[in-house]
Amino acid sequence: MKIKKFKTKTMQEALSQIRATLGDDAVILSQQKIQGDNGPMLEVTAAVETEQKNETVAPIALRPHIPKTTHSLAAILNQHGIDEEISTKVTRAISALEETGFDSTDTLDMVLGKIVPFAAPAEAFDKSKTHVFLGPNGSGKTTTLCKIAVQKKFDKHSIGLITLDFGKIGAFEQINIFAKAIGEKAYMVSSKEDWDKVPESVKNADYLFIDTPGLSPYKKEQVSSLSNTLKEMGLKDLQLHLVAPGSLHDKELLMLPSAYASLSPDTLIFTKLDETMHYGGLINLAVSSGLKVCYITDGPNIPDDLVELDAASLAQKISTSPRYPWEDAA
Numbered sequence: 109m110k111i112k113k114f115k116t117k118t119m120q121e122a123l124s125q126i127r128a129t130l131g132d133d134a135v136i137l138s139q140q141k142i143q144g145d146n147g148p149m150l151e152v153t154a155a156v157e158t159e160q161k162n163e164t165v166a167p168i169a170l171r172p173h174i175p176k177t178t179h180s181l182a183a184i185l186n187q188h189g190i191d192e193e194i195s196t197k198v199t200r201a202i203s204a205l206e207e208t209g210f211d212s213t214d215t216l217d218m219v220l221g222k223i224v225p226f227a228a229p230a231e232a233f234d235k236s237k238t239h240v241f242l243g244p245n246g247s248g249k250t251t252t253l254c255k256i257a258v259q260k261k262f263d264k265h266s267i268g269l270i271t272l273d274f275g276k277i278g279a280f281e282q283i284n285i286f287a288k289a290i291g292e293k294a295y296m297v298s299s300k301e302d303w304d305k306v307p308e309s310v311k312n313a314d315y316l317f318i319d320t321p322g323l324s325p326y327k328k329e330q331v332s333s334l335s336n337t338l339k340e341m342g343l344k345d346l347q348l349h350l351v352a353p354g355s356l357h358d359k360e361l362l363m364l365p366s367a368y369a370s371l372s373p374d375t376l377i378f379t380k381l382d383e384t385m386h387y388g389g390l391i392n393l394a395v396s397s398g399l400k401v402c403y404i405t406d407g408p409n410i411p412d413d414l415v416e417l418d419a420a421s422l423a424q425k426i427s428t429s430p431r432y433p434w435e436d437a438a
């Protein structure tokens with residue numbers, strides 16, 4: 109087997125170089141973002157079989173119309189923990205597209221774009237709405253809210269910062285330190301009276317962001333208490349963002365929409381994707397709940413570790429087998 113690394117700006121460029129150098133039968137073994145001399149680059153490792161067949165990694169081929177390749181993709185999707193029904197849908201749709209002559213490099217994006225619900229930031233974060241972040245304890249609600257709030261502030265929008273997390277030591281300080289750092293004021297609201305005292309300029313900001321306490325999916329009273337508080341405040345045009353850690357066990361992730369059904373979340377934000385190699389939970393939850401995905405986060409840094417997710421970037425993430433850093437070192 110001949111193995112070669114390609115450093116390019118885009119996946120498209122890498123694919124043409126791979127084809128030109130290794131031929132049409134080359135397969136991609138891995139890909140990663142690296143820092144090049146002139147900014148971020150992609151390092152793609154590709155291989156082509158010469159004589160012996162001795163692979164340990166199930167690769168996704170550049171030409172998945174060969175039946176063997178479709179099987180490889182199914183294996184990769186399985187390694188990511190993608191539900192079998194979804195995985196079958198994906199591989200069947202890819203085969204159908206190939207038969208009608210579509211370029212194999214685009215088919216996974218196209219199929220994911222049809223199966224997984226996505227929302228563009230302008231749709232998920234509508235200027236006219238009040239954005240509430242909810243989710244399990246420690247899922248990254250406050251951090252993600254801060255990342256998105258900074259973005260809106262950078263874009264010269266006015267923002268309002270409210271936290272309903274009044275019961276936990278340090279909760280107000282967390283958002284308040286952030287607010288001060290960007291020249292804003294945060295407000296803690298524990299009752300209708302507190303809410304009435306919040307200045308109208310904050311309530312009518314271009315983007316009103318509301319942080320909430322962590323909700324155990326197993327404690328119905330916590331969910332109904334938040335639901336009642338939001339009702340009491342008389343907030344209109346709410347857009348609720350369910351913040352779910354991508355690293356949470358698949359079975360726990362899948363329960364969240366039912367656990368929070370009374371709050372009727374509108375979108376999904378997956379956090380901590382830097383702490384998992386498996387994207388099955390993300391895909392299974394988005395597909396089964398029908399909730400639109402807009403952002404993922406891949407680190408704790410505000411405002412950097414926030415990434416817009418679309419079909420193309422998701423396709424890139426699931427087109428290779430999960431690979432652990434210690435395997436690369438080996």
Ligand SMILES: Nc1nc2c(ncn2[C@@H]2O[C@H](COP(=O)(O)OP(=O)(O)OP(=O)(O)O)[C@@H](O)[C@H]2O)c(=O)[nH]1
Nearest residue numbers: 245246247248249250251322379380405406407408
């Ligand atoms: N590695 C990693 N850590 C993150 C990410 N997002 C948030 N964190 C960290 O996760 C921890 C919890 O984040 P918070 O934003 O406080 O989570 P929360 O949902 O507001 O927590 P509660 O309000 O206690 O329910 C903090 O240490 C964050 O820095 C992420 O994408 N990746």
Ligand SMILES: [Mg+2]
Nearest residue numbers: 249250273320
């Ligand atoms: Mg919080």
